[in-house]
Amino acid sequence: MKPTSLLLPLLLACCPTEACEGLVIERAWIREAPPGARVMAGYAELRNDGASTLVVDAVESSGYFDHVMIHETLLEEGRARMVPRDTLEIPPGATLSLAPGGLHLMLMQPVSDLALGAEVPLTLRCGEAVTETRFPVSAAAP
Amino acid sequence: MASTDRSALILLVLVAVLAFALGIHFARRTAPEAGAPVEGMLWPDPPRLESFTLDGADGKPLTEATLRGKWSLLFFGFTHCPDVCPTTLATLRETVKLLEETPDFAQQGQVVLVSVDPARDTPEALAGYVGHFDRNFLAATAPPDRLAALTGQLGILHTRVPLGSGEEYSVDHTASILLIGPGLERLAIFSAPHAAPELAAKIGQIIQFLQDSP
Structure with a gap:
């Protein structure tokens, strides 16, 4: 076995992962949903204070939702369409807004009902780097 | 010269x-x-809603008779809709609050959510869902043929769209809010995105105008 093939798993296991470089998450919230809701939506403002374009390629939730998708609501001739997005790209210095009626995190199958005020940790993944933030459950944008 | x-x-x-x-x-x-700018038009003799029968969240049929004598705001959505539907229902809750100053709507106004996803939205599920936003909100759905009797005449479109590879799906749908008058007149269609202050102002103006005109 080549020594390099051992290196990557070792690296991943031993060391704390790096944060997404320059990613600042503000005004994060999850819209409260009626009891029994199977899908919820998460919103936030994602700012890139770094020097290069940030690409968020996955969002994860351990213990709160089955899985998380990135979606965009598009309004065309009065019709709302949901379009899955693979990534969120944020150029240096830019802020990407995830807001009602537009881009949002689609939080699938909550493990249990989330009460108003609950704080849900979500992990945004940028390649190997990850940034975790708490999303409070709220009736309206903060 | x-x-x-x-x-x-x-x-x-x-x-x-x-x-x-x-x-x-x-x-x-x-x-x-x-x-x-002209934002819309009120037809002098608006078309009337024709009969339909949905299964109400309260266990009773919801028909055109449920709308007669009321100012009804209709919205079409579904409970597995995380973004547009809860946003619109929250907007409608705020709109109704703002319309408390329009006496006729305060006394005779109602909000109805019609689910375009009868496969997943049972009347019981709908009751819990709309009740969370406002306990006075009504909700209903019906199997596709009876649902089409209402959506067809109102021009409401809805299409199932698969999400990923599993059995999950979303429903692309018309996100407009419709105003139906007490005589079942199809008075107005408000297109998304919706904002409560504008919506309440327009509905208030329409009700006022219709009451003032002979």
Whole structure:
């Protein structure tokens, strides 16, 4: 076995992962949903204070939702369409807004009902780097 | 007589310039005020809603009779819709609150969510869902054929769209809010995105206008 093939798993296991470089998450919230809701939506403002374009390629939730998708609501001739997005790209210095009626995190199958005020940790993944933030459950944008 | 020709030409140019300036002046005076674009039209004799029968969240049928004598705000959605539907229901809750100052709506107004996803939205599920936003909100759905009797006449479109590779799906749908009058008149369609203050102002104006006109 080549020594390099051992290196990557070792690296991943031993060391704390790096944060997404320059990613600042503000005004994060999850819209409260009626009891029994199977899908919820998460919103936030994602700012890139770094020097290069940030690409968020996955969002994860351990213990709160089955899985998380990135979606965009598009309004065309009065019709709302949901379009899955693979990534969120944020150029240096830019802020990407995830807001009602537009881009949002689609939080699938909550493990249990989330009460108003609950704080849900979500992990945004940028390649190997990850940034975790708490999303409070709220009736309206903060 | 070159100089006479020249004076005549100058006079002609002067007259033309004056006429042009006067034209602009009067056009400005008679033109409608700027900044008041037409936002919609009220039909003099609006089409009426024809009969339909949905299964209400309260276990009773929800039909055109449920809407008769009321100002009804109709919205079409589904409970597995995380973004547009809860946002619109929250907007409708705020709109109803703002319309408390329009007495007729405060007494005779109602909000109805019609689910376009009868496969997943049972009447019981709908009751819990709308009740969370406002306990006075009504909700209903029906199997596709009976649902089409309402969506068809209102021009509401809805299409199932698979999400990923599993069995999960979303429903692309018309996100407009419709105002139905007490005589089942199809009075207005408000297109998304919705904002409560604008919506409440327009609905209040429409109700006021219809009450003032003979």
